[in-house]
Amino acid sequence: MIDSSGAHVVLASSSDENHPPENITDGNNKTFWMSTGMFPQEFIIRFPETTNISTVTMDSYNIKHLKIERNTSPNAANFEPVTQEEIEQTEGHLQLNSISLKGCRATHLRFIVTEGYDHFVSVHRISVKT
Amino acid sequence: MVKLRAKCLLLGDAAVGKSSLSHIFYNDGSLFQKNYSLTTGVELVMKCINIPETNDSVELYILDTAGKETLAEGCEKMWGEPSLLCLVFDLTSEQSFANCTCWMERVQAHCKGLRVPGVLVGNKSDLSARREVQASVAEEWAQSKGLEYHETSAKEMVNCDAPLLSLAQSFYSLYQEQREIMQNLGPG
Ligand SMILES: Nc1nc2c(ncn2[C@@H]2O[C@H](COP(=O)(O)OP(=O)(O)O)[C@@H](O)[C@H]2O)c(=O)[nH]1
Ligand SMILES: [Mg+2]
Numbered sequence: 001m002i003d004s005s006g007a008h009v010v011l012a013s014s015s016d017e018n019h020p021p022e023n024i025t026d027g028n029n030k031t032f033w034m035s036t037g038m039f040p041q042e043f044i045i046r047f048p049e050t051t052n053i054s055t056v057t058m059d060s061y062n063i064k065h066l067k068i069e070r071n072t073s074p075n076a077a078n079f080e081p082v083t084q085e086e087i088e089q090t091e092g093h094l095q096l097n098s099i100s101l102k103g104c105r106a107t108h109l110r111f112i113v114t115e116g117y118d119h120f121v122s123v124h125r126i127s128v129k130t
Numbered sequence: 131m132v133k134l135r136a137k138c139l140l141l142g143d144a145a146v147g148k149s150s151l152s153h154i155f156y157n158d159g160s161l162f163q164k165n166y167s168l169t170t171g172v173e174l175v176m177k178c179i180n181i182p183e184t185n186d187s188v189e190l191y192i193l194d195t196a197g198k199e200t201l202a203e204g205c206e207k208m209w210g211e212p213s214l215l216c217l218v219f220d221l222t223s224e225q226s227f228a229n230c231t232c233w234m235e236r237v238q239a240h241c242k243g244l245r246v247p248g249v250l251v252g253n254k255s256d257l258s259a260r261r262e263v264q265a266s267v268a269e270e271w272a273q274s275k276g277l278e279y280h281e282t283s284a285k286e287m288v289n290c291d292a293p294l295l296s297l298a299q300s301f302y303s304l305y306q307e308q309r310e311i312m313q314n315l316g317p318g
Contacts, residue, residue, distance in 0.1 A: 119304055
């Protein structure tokens with residue numbers, strides 16, 4: 001099942017009023033969260049309950065290197081690494097990423113962008129397959 | 131309203147006036163933080179610049195690198211990926227201007243293909259009798275490197291805000307450009 005309903009962003013390292021982090025989980029890839037400069041950048045997504053996640057689908061732009069961490073705690077703390085990805089550059093269209101998390105259990109997922117192809121990166125939509 | 135953040139490297143030979151300039155940014159009464167690390171020889175000054183005719187601003191995290199050669203290696207590790215460059219020379223020292231070429235080469239290795247806007251600053255404009263570098267020469271070199279040229283006097287506090295405003299505006303333009311692209315992306 002593909003689901004982003006109920007999941008929401010609880011923290012983001014930067015925010016532009018016009019492109020807030022809520023845009024990541026609104027299911028619409030026309031709206032986006034945009035970083036406001038410097039790396040690393042991060043945001044944390046909380047699920048309504050602890051969930052087994054097989055795949056994360058992320059539509060983004062300008063992201064070069066991404067790390068994903070998880071926890072199974074009710075608080076957004078004590079994360080452990082799950083995976084990291086080198087993402088290819090695209091021009092004029094979204095980066096469509098499908099990242100396998102191998103059924104890992106998580107209450108929160110933390111996304112850390114350590115490098116970009118530009119000073120500014122955007123994330124347009126994230127959904128998870130359980 | 132958006133507040134952008136940029137890491138700005140302040141570079142140039144020892145004694146050209148980098149620390150004097152960054153102390154002016156620090157002392158002008160606006161909101162800032164200051165931090166000095168003896169171990170790395172890098173001083174951090176934060177300065178917020180409002181973009182004229184908007185509600186937007188850019189927070190510049192200015193890293194003042196110690197000019198002493200012994201510390202330069204350690205400093206390079208602190209450079210990371212810069213957002214902006216402020217390259218300073220002393221208008222009364224031809225040598226400090228000539229060395230700007232080396233500074234540019236050294237920093238380029240850290241930019242990893244990112245477009246990093248920069249300014250060239252000729253400081254100590256108050257010492258006009260001892261001037262060794264003509265504005266036209268500096269201007270021409272700056273243009274060839276894609277830098278905007280400014281002359282300042284940290285001693286008499288002349289024109290010191292101009293380089294920062296120019297850097298903030300360049301960064302803001304890059305932001306607007308990317309935002310425009312992001313709003314019009316195809317589905318992939
Ligand atoms: N006349 C004059 N002296 C300056 C100016 N800026 C800095 N200085 C002097 O130049 C020397 C070196 O300045 P400093 O800021 O420490 O240079 P840094 O090594 O590049 O950080 C000090 O004695 C300053 O007082 C200026 O605009 N005019
Ligand atoms: Mg100094």
